[in-house]
Amino acid sequence: MSKIYTSILDTIGNTPVVRLARLSPPDMELYAKLEAFNPLGSVKDRLALGVIEAAERDGRLKxxxxxxxxTSxxxxxxxxxxxxxxxxxxxIVMAExxxxxxxxxxxFxxxxxxxxPAAEKGTGMVEKACELAAKHGWFWTRQFENQANADIHSRTTAREILxxxxxxxPDYFVTGAGTGGxxxxxARVLRAESAATRIVVSEPENTxxxxxxxxxxxxxxxxPAESHPLFRPHPMQGWAPDFIPQLTADALDTGLIDAIQPVGGAESLRLARELARQEGIFCGITGGATLAAALEVAKTAQxxxxxxxxxxxxxxxxxxTPLFDAIEQEMDAVEREISNSTPSCRFSAPASQPAAAAAAASEPPPDGARHFVRQAINDPEQPVVMFALEWCEFCWAVRRFLRDLGLPFRSVDLDSVAMQADGIGGDIRKVLHTLTGQRTIPQIFIGGAHIGGAVDLLDLHDRGELMTFLGKAGIQPAGDLALTARSYLPRWLAARSVA
Structure with a gap:
């Protein structure tokens, strides 16, 4: 990088490959291709340059x-x-x-x-982009179908890897599908010039x-004409929209994929944090996800x-996002102890402040959050309310069940944009814990009565007891009462429950 560039665009690409030390299994060599070294911090800088310059060359972009x-x-x-x-x-069109x-x-x-709207998922934002482009005569880059997306990776990323x-x-190349570019x-360059390299694609295990x-x-x-029937919400932003992109389908159809490795959301979050804490690599959730897939590959590799x-x-x-859920901005007890180990520039007074700090830590959530929860669970206009997370597969299962049952409900998504303002989503979770004694999400109420979580609600229906709660709340489902609620659970949990 010790040269003068004529444009920021000239700095795209040539990102480093770094060997892991502390997270690599014994007798294996794990390497990370760090796309955060692109000027705007992601692999998609390459895509952006590729599709724009291709459109300039062929005259589609004036x-x-x-x-x-x-885009996500x-x-x-x-x-x-x-x-x-x-x-x-x-x-830019983006789901909220x-x-x-x-x-x-x-x-900026x-x-x-x-x-x-979040409920319209990826297909909704693609449809909106299509409409706007047609109405206003704008150039739509079409990242999911545009061959220039794949071409720039063949010209640059693949060559850098070789x-x-x-x-x-390498012996194995592990990536997520994303747009497919x-x-x-x-993969097509590695297949042609390094035939022994196995191409492994990771995707969310619940999708x-x-x-x-x-x-x-x-x-x-x-x-896409519609959402894929197996799509479920997941925390890997940029991966697995609610459809299979054409470029990804191309890779499947032409035999460029040797294996598909499912990875869990919680494990992806954990390993993204571990990459930072043990390797000093600061990345998003999908970095943790591809590491999770690579570690699975290592279990059977030579x-x-x-x-x-x-x-x-x-x-x-x-x-x-949930990646930073456990990261506080204030000092914790250990940090306060370090601060107090020397006399200068301390935030706490010698005697009374530790007690005050402890009292503040156990302080009840703000009145606004308590009022919100009270109002939500006692609203006669919406007697069925679920406190949920947008990407949680259990919340998704409940939503599908209630819709098929023909039961109107309100979903308060605590990780939504609206609930991020002033931390109210976190405050509501504290209120729910105080109220129910449970920390898990979702939490479901009918007519003011606490039903429990996803499994509690579904079991209540399958035991024939849900109608009692609905009757007390004065509501009648419009759908099929004979459906099996537990069939809506994630397959791995449903299978474990049957066993």
Missing amino acids: PGQTVIEA GNTGIGLAMVCARKGYPLV SFSVERRKLMR LGARVVLT AAFGGTG TLKGI PMLASGLRQRCKADGT KGSRILFMVPDTGERYLS
Whole structure:
């Protein structure tokens, strides 16, 4: 990097490959491709440059024309950088459920961000981008179908990998599917020039769209016609939208994938934190997810195998997500003890302050949160209320069950954008714990009565007791009362329950 560049765009690519030390299993070589070293912090900087310059070359993008794309964030951030440098106005369409940091970064770079309802998922934001492009004559980059997305990875990322490993690829290459551009672009080069390299694609274990073999229904233009039937919410932003992108389907259809490795959301979150704490690698949730997949690969790989996994972005755009749930901004007890071990610049007074600090820590949540919960569970207009998380598969199971039962309900999503304001989502969780004695989510109430969590509600129906609670609340389901509620649980839990 010791040179002068004529444009920030010239710094895209040539990201480092770093060998893990503390997290690597014995007799294995684990390597991370760190895409956070791109100027705007993610692998999608490559995509953004590739699709814009391809459109400039073939004339589809005219000088000064507005660019539009539907994205979970990283592609939009990369496009905002490229469009800022090249002078194109940019409009981003993004579901409201994605992290606040991402939309702020795009707006900081001059883009306009149009939000779509979380319930409409990825297909909804794609449909909105399509409508806006058609109405206003804007250039839609179509990251999920655009072959220029894969092409730039064939020209750059794949070549960097081959060079890093001495001209031949690693024994295993592990990546998430995402748009399919990284997967298709790298895999086809490795398949041609390093035939021994096995290509492993990881996907959320509760969303086995690729592993299922079920095709994605698409429109004539390659965009999704509907959500994939096996999509479920998951915390890996940028992975597995509610459809299989055309570029990913291409990789499947042309035999570029050797194995599909499912990974859990909780394990992905844990390993993202472990990468930071044990290797000093600061990444997002998908970095933890690809590491989780690489560690699974290592369990059956030959000794001495070289396993490369993609780390797509940086952790800074996840501050408002579950990745940082346990990270406090105030000093904890250990930090206060360190501070108090010397006399100067202490926050606490010698005698009374420790007791005051303890009292503050156990202070009840604010009145606003208590009032919100009281009002929600006692609202006669909405007697069924669920305190939930948007990405939680158990909350998703309850939503589907209640909808199929024909039962109107309110879902208060504590990790939604609205609930991030002033930390009210966290305060509501404290209120619920005080009220029910339970820390788990979801928590469900009917007519003011606490039912419990997902399994409690579903079992209540299957035992024939749910109608008693509904009758007391004065509501009658409009759907099929004969459905089996436990069938809505995640398959792994349903199977364990039967056993």
